[in-house]
Amino acid sequence: MAAYAAILFIGDNMIDKDLIPKHVAVIMDGNGRWATKNKVSRVSGHNQGMLAMKDIIKRADILGIKYLTVYAFSTENWKRSAEEVGGIFKLLVKYVASELEELHHNNVKVRILGDYTQIPDSAVASIERALKTTENNDGLQFNIALNYGSRLEIIRSVKKIAALACAGEINADDIDEEMISKYLYTGEENGNVPDPDLIIRTSGEERLSNFLLWQCAYSEFAFTDSLWPDFTPDEFESIIEEYTTRHRRFGGR
Numbered sequence: 001m002a003a004y005a006a007i008l009f010i011g012d013n014m015i016d017k018d019l020i021p022k023h024v025a026v027i028m029d030g031n032g033r034w035a036t037k038n039k040v041s042r043v044s045g046h047n048q049g050m051l052a053m054k055d056i057i058k059r060a061d062i063l064g065i066k067y068l069t070v071y072a073f074s075t076e077n078w079k080r081s082a083e084e085v086g087g088i089f090k091l092l093v094k095y096v097a098s099e100l101e102e103l104h105h106n107n108v109k110v111r112i113l114g115d116y117t118q119i120p121d122s123a124v125a126s127i128e129r130a131l132k133t134t135e136n137n138d139g140l141q142f143n144i145a146l147n148y149g150s151r152l153e154i155i156r157s158v159k160k161i162a163a164l165a166c167a168g169e170i171n172a173d174d175i176d177e178e179m180i181s182k183y184l185y186t187g188e189e190n191g192n193v194p195d196p197d198l199i200i201r202t203s204g205e206e207r208l209s210n211f212l213l214w215q216c217a218y219s220e221f222a223f224t225d226s227l228w229p230d231f232t233p234d235e236f237e238s239i240i241e242e243y244t245t246r247h248r249r250f251g252g253r
Contacts, residue, residue, distance in 0.1 A: 006018065008020065008063065010063075010240065015244050016244070020063055020064050021198045021240065021243055022066045022194055022197055023066065023196045023198075024060060024065050024067070024196065024200065025068075025071070025196040025212055025216075026069070026071065026200045026202075027202070027205075027209060028049055028071060028202060028231075029228055030203030030204075030226070030229070031045040031046045031227070031229060034048060034049070034227040034229040035048075042087070043084060043088070046084075046087060047091055051229070052230075052231055053070060054099060055232070056233060057108070059237060061106060061140045065140065066140065066141065067140070067143065067196075068141070068143065069143040069193070070145065071211050072144050072145055073145075073146050073147055074210060075147060075149035075210070076209075086120070089122070090122075092127075093122050093126045096126040096127070096129065097126070100130050103130070104133050106139060107137045107139030108134060108139055109135070109139065109140070109141045110131055110133075110144065111131070111142070111190045112127060112144055112190075113144070113185040113186060114147040114148030114149075115147050115148075118147050119146065119147055127144075141191065141193070143186075143190065143193060148211075150210045150213035151213065153185055154184070154213070156184075157181075161180070181215075195212075195216070195218065195219065196212060196219045197219065197220060197243070198220045198239075199216060199222070200221075200222045201222075201223050202224050202228045202231050205223075206223050218250050220243060220246055
């Protein structure tokens with residue numbers, strides 16, 4: 001039995017579980033274009049995207065992925081219409097209300113990357129309930145990048161380190177990659193999330209859009225033309241399977 005414990009079946013193929021990415025990050029792009037294509041409101045597109053996210057969380061858990069990070073709302077998204085922004089946060093409240101019990105039952109830990117205190121009070125309350133309810137879970141860690149921007153995240157880390165230097169607690173020679181990482185949203189405050197092994201972006205766009213810029217130094221990338229609401233667990237699994245065939249050199253030969 002022990003010999004089979006390290007094997008996972010994806011489709012008809014046997015995959016060594018050690019090859020499965022530990023951390024997968026997803027840029028969930030295309031809700032608006034899906035709404036236009038289907039002649040519905042943009043908020044309806046985001047609602048459909050929320051349903052797709054629910055299915056991807058389940059499949060990630062089944063595949064044994066330890067960390068799943070989704071780009072839900074960027075610091076740049078505030079530029080959108082008040083109606084769309086308000087609708088997104090109402091959907092967040094709805095999602096937590098309908099899914100929190102199941103997430104908790106499945107031992108999923110919810111964490112937030114970003115300054116969620118700036119979002120509407122009702123959404124803040126929902127987020128804090130999810131954080132509190134799942135804080136002791138030790139299964140899949142589901143990171144929601146919310147009011148998140150990677151450049152601001154790096155600035156925030158640098159400011160914290162500068163404050164330590166001004167207080168005389170560290171000197172310049174103490175500052176290294178490990179210290180900068182420690183004060184990122186993925187650092188100490190959220191359990192030291194490892195850098196993403198794989199970043200997936202939907203909708204045919206091939207850019208990072210200010211997402212995990214520090215953490216993606218050696219990440220693998222996968223792009224798909226599928227709009228996020230059309231992105232299925234089977235396509236997600238297919239991308240994971242393809243990832244397991246890659247040889248990651250991390251700058252070596």
